[in-house]
Amino acid sequence: xxxxxxxxxxxxxxxxxxxxxxxxxxxxxxxxxxxxxxxxxxxxxxxxxxxxxxxxxxxxxxxxxxxxxxxxxxxxxxxxxxxxxxxxxxxxxxxxxxxxxxxxxxxxxxxxxxxxxxxxxxxxxxxxxxxxxxxxxxxxxxxxxxxxxxxxxxxxxxxxxxxxxxxxxxxxxxxxxxxxxxxxxxxxxxxxxxxxxxxxxxxxxxxxxxxxxxxxxxxxxxxx
Amino acid sequence: xxxxxxxxxxxxxxxxxxxxxxxxxxxxxxxxxxxxxxxxxxxxxxxxxxxxxxxxxxxxxxxxxxxxxxxxxxxxxxxxxxxxxxxxxxxxxxxxxxxxxxxxxxxxxxxxxxxxxxxxxxxxxxxxxxxxxxxxxxxxxxxxxxxxxxxxxxxxxxxxxxxxxxxxxxxxxxxxxxxxxxxxxxxxxxxxxxxxxxxxxxxxxxxxxxxxxxxxxxxxxxxxxxxxxxxxxxxxxxxxxxxxxxxxxxxxxxxxxxxxxxxxxxxxxxxxxxxxxxxxxxxxxxxxxxxxxxxxxxxxxxxxxxxxxxxxxxxxxxxxxxxxxxxxxxxxxxxxxxxxxxxxxxxxxxxxxxxxxxxxxxxxxxxxxxxxxxxxxxxxxxxxxxxxxxxxxxxxxxxxxxxxxxxxxxxxxxxxxxxxxxxxxxxxxxxxxxxxxxxxxxxxxxxxxxxxxxxxxxxxxxxxxxxxxxxxxxxxxxxxxxxxxxxxxxxxxxxxxxxxxxxxxxxxxxxxxxxxxxxxxxxxxxxxxxxxxxxxxxxxxx
Numbered sequence: 197x198x199x200x201x202x203x204x205x206x207x208x209x210x211x212x213x214x215x216x217x218x219x220x221x222x223x224x225x226x227x228x229x230x231x232x233x234x235x236x237x238x239x240x241x242x243x244x245x246x247x248x249x250x251x252x253x254x255x256x257x258x259x260x261x262x263x264x265x266x267x268x269x270x271x272x273x274x275x276x277x278x279x280x281x282x283x284x285x286x287x288x289x290x291x292x293x294x295x296x297x298x299x300x301x302x303x304x305x306x307x308x309x310x311x312x313x314x315x316x317x318x319x320x321x322x323x324x325x326x327x328x329x330x331x332x333x334x335x336x337x338x339x340x341x342x343x344x345x346x347x348x349x350x351x352x353x354x355x356x357x358x359x360x361x362x363x364x365x366x367x368x369x370x371x372x373x374x375x376x377x378x379x380x381x382x383x384x385x386x387x388x389x390x391x392x393x394x395x396x397x398x399x400x401x402x403x404x405x406x407x408x409x410x411x412x413x414x415x416x417x418x419x420x
Numbered sequence: 421x422x423x424x425x426x427x428x429x430x431x432x433x434x435x436x437x438x439x440x441x442x443x444x445x446x447x448x449x450x451x452x453x454x455x456x457x458x459x460x461x462x463x464x465x466x467x468x469x470x471x472x473x474x475x476x477x478x479x480x481x482x483x484x485x486x487x488x489x490x491x492x493x494x495x496x497x498x499x500x501x502x503x504x505x506x507x508x509x510x511x512x513x514x515x516x517x518x519x520x521x522x523x524x525x526x527x528x529x530x531x532x533x534x535x536x537x538x539x540x541x542x543x544x545x546x547x548x549x550x551x552x553x554x555x556x557x558x559x560x561x562x563x564x565x566x567x568x569x570x571x572x573x574x575x576x577x578x579x580x581x582x583x584x585x586x587x588x589x590x591x592x593x594x595x596x597x598x599x600x601x602x603x604x605x606x607x608x609x610x611x612x613x614x615x616x617x618x619x620x621x622x623x624x625x626x627x628x629x630x631x632x633x634x635x636x637x638x639x640x641x642x643x644x645x646x647x648x649x650x651x652x653x654x655x656x657x658x659x660x661x662x663x664x665x666x667x668x669x670x671x672x673x674x675x676x677x678x679x680x681x682x683x684x685x686x687x688x689x690x691x692x693x694x695x696x697x698x699x700x701x702x703x704x705x706x707x708x709x710x711x712x713x714x715x716x717x718x719x720x721x722x723x724x725x726x727x728x729x730x731x732x733x734x735x736x737x738x739x740x741x742x743x744x745x746x747x748x749x750x751x752x753x754x755x756x757x758x759x760x761x762x763x764x765x766x767x768x769x770x771x772x773x774x775x776x777x778x779x780x781x782x783x784x785x786x787x788x789x790x791x792x793x794x795x796x797x798x799x800x801x802x803x804x805x806x807x808x809x810x811x812x813x814x815x816x817x818x819x820x821x822x823x824x825x826x827x828x829x830x831x832x833x834x835x836x837x838x839x840x841x842x843x844x845x846x847x848x849x850x851x852x853x854x855x856x857x858x859x860x861x862x863x864x865x866x867x868x869x870x871x872x873x874x875x876x877x878x879x880x881x882x883x884x885x886x887x888x889x890x891x892x893x894x895x896x897x898x899x900x901x902x903x904x905x906x907x908x909x910x911x912x913x914x915x916x917x918x919x920x921x922x923x924x925x926x927x928x929x930x931x932x933x934x935x936x937x938x939x940x941x942x943x944x945x946x947x948x949x950x951x952x953x954x955x956x957x958x959x960x961x962x
Contacts, residue, residue, distance in 0.1 A: 211457055219893055219903050233801070255776075258934075259934060260891075260932050261891075261895075261934050262895070262930055262934070262935040263894075263895040263896070263897075263898030263899075263909060263933060264895070265897070265898040265899060265901060266898060266909050266912070266926070266929065266930060266933065269909070269912065270925065270926055270930070272494075272927065273486065273497070274925075276498075276501050277501055278502045290488070291488075296607070315850055334702060336798050344444060358789075362789075362790070362791035362792070363791065363792075365791040365793045365794060366791075366793055368793060368902060369493055369901065370494075371445070371489050371490070371494075376791065376793060376794060381445065381446075381453070382796070384446070384585045384586070384589065385446065385453065385585065385612070385673065386673075386674075387612070387614060389589065389799060389801055390802045390805050390806075393794065393797050394798070394802060396794055397790050397794045397795070400789070400790050400791050400794055401786070401789045401790050403788070404787060404788075404789035405557060405789045408789065417756050
């Protein structure tokens with residue numbers, strides 16, 4: 197294959213690496229923000245406040261019913277408008293920001309389901325015990341329940357992160373040059389589309405496969 | 421939402437000390453990426469000159485210039501909503517667009533023609549009757565082509581590619597016999613080919629169009645400045661030097677020569693710079709219906725869904741068409757995924773045959789660890805090239821829609837199957853081993869044990885997770901938008917481009933997805949209650 201000949205890959209390595217860096221940035225930030233917002237949503241859903249619970253349920257169901265592609269396109273439309281309204285015109289790269297917002301809000305719906313299961317997995321008795329020891333409800337949640345919920349769900353949270361890593365390739369629809377976008381663009385420009393697509397697939401596979409093997413290992417050690 | 425109610429673009433640039441220029445990624449030689457991913461091109465050179473003029477006008481020598489790549493489907497919206505201050509690429513100035521945005525003096529005059537193989541014998545538009553023709557989505561060539569097809573009943577299959585590069589690839593790989601586009605862009609794409617001599621530009625230049633920089637509406641100050649720069653460059657001969665640099669001498673990234681001599685309309689433009697657009701009046705239209713006129717908020721217009729499309733019918737028909745493709749794609753993929761998933765899921769649990777288990781395992785890992793988008797592109801672009809030539813060529817002869825459908829169907833089926841395998845496996849493994857042994861003790865062989873003892877229970881257990889996979893397949897089908905299948909989310913984007921009413925389009929499509937979701941959920945709940953085994957709880961693993 198001609199891509200493997202000469203210095204083609206070497207010459208384009210910086211572009212590919214910066215694409216990969218962008219993919220990693222979106223993944224990491226969206227995982228952190230998604231888990232944080234997802235935990236809040238999970239707590240809201242389990243709270244006694246009807247309105248909060250209703251809002252969280254609506255939010256989660258809405259985001260889980262709409263394709264990610266549509267969510268990315270939606271936020272590409274909304275975020276620029278919002279940024280103008282909030283910060284005047286001082287806006288960084290809109291596509292990156294809107295992709296981050298889209299992924300964080302979208303993934304939060306999925307993370308909230310995981311965190312909800314995690315919270316429910318901690319026995320009710322612990323909550324009561326916390327109250328009996330004189331902790332407030334918030335303290336009990338923060339100091340006793342959530343750390344355990346988080347630990348119990350760590351493998352699932354990480355698995356979802358691997359899915360998120362793969363899903364970031366969909367920023368293609370707003371023209372952001374992540375790893376896949378860069379590979380596709382280079383291949384398209386230089387007539388190596390077939391090779392570059394296969395190469396991109398291989399890299400994604402290696403990273404995701406390794407990551408999920410690590411998660412599986414973690415899970416096994418947990419069980420033991 | 422007023423973007424700049426007081427003062428115009430210049431005021432905005434002055435306040436923020438930043439200007440955002442929209443550029444294209446592969447509109448050779450107007451605006452594209454050069455050898456080191458930097459933006460270059462004929463139109464981009466004008467854009468940079470305009471930026472220089474803005475710097476000196478505002479006395480901001482270190483003005484921050486931000487470059488933002490745009491596509492033909494989002495460029496108008498981005499200029500309207502203020503994300504991009506000026507777009508200089510290969511945007512045609514026409515009456516429809518002047519309702520939404522303003523245009524500078526013309527940069528270039530083009531005519532719509534088509535590219536085909538040098539030996540194809542296709543010389544004029546009537547020769548394309550009954551053939552497959554590719555064009556780029558959201559361009560005026562696309563509209564022209566569709567109108568020509570309808571008016572003259574030519575029976576062409578029309579593929580709308582995402583960008584020019586993809587369109588040329590479609591032509592190059594034999595999926596289409598001709599690529600209809602503005603002539604200058606065709607010369608540009610030809611230069612990218614492995615053997616430019618294999619391709620010729622044909623068809624008489626029927627319609628003249630002009631490319632111009634796109635600006636926000638109702639901002640005469642900014643427009644005057646931009647026009648002054650363009651006029652000065654054309655009259656001083658600088659424009660022609662730029663032309664020669666990009667059209668008659670080798671250009672990056674590969675040092676190819678477009679070999680596209682200055683046309684007569686271009687010579688006239690350089691002698692008398694103007695903004696005549698050859699499509700009726702050359703004046704900026706101030707008619708109502710613009711989505712985001714300066715200083716005004718978003719104008720809702722739900723009736724736009726009932727208005728006529730360029731190809732006849734209403735935009736509602738587009739949504740209906742999108743819905744049909746989404747449902748057809750999802751259901752047909754689901755059938756295959758379910759069968760394949762159950763089959764491989766069973767193999768995955770036959771521990772007496774390690775190679776079968778290994779195969780099923782490898783299948784799952786492969787399809788789970790590659791992004792869906794990469795899988796889709798692989799089936800669409802790579803598969804026909806890797807198959808024996810006879811098959812690959814046969815696929816490319818299909819109707820373009822079916823090629824897209826086939827790739828998306830294959831992709832979703834195989835991807836979803838991998839997920840079903842795991843669920844079937846989990847369900848079977850959750851059954852107590854006693855069941856299997858009891859079946860064997862009764863004299864059944866292993867296939868019989870699976871058929872009569874294990875699967876009837878296991879499949880009922882998998883029903884709830886299968887429901888969520890079934891919902892997923894509808895959502896995942898939206899990925900097919902990237903290869904141009906006109907399913908729901910593609911129609912949303914098309915609607916935005918054609919009507920410039922993004923919120924109406926997106927809300928309609930989102931509601932349709934929600935509707936699908938609710939219907940599927942109700943149907944599956946019904947099914948669950950029908951097949952439930954009374955008093956049977958979960959997997960029985962106690």
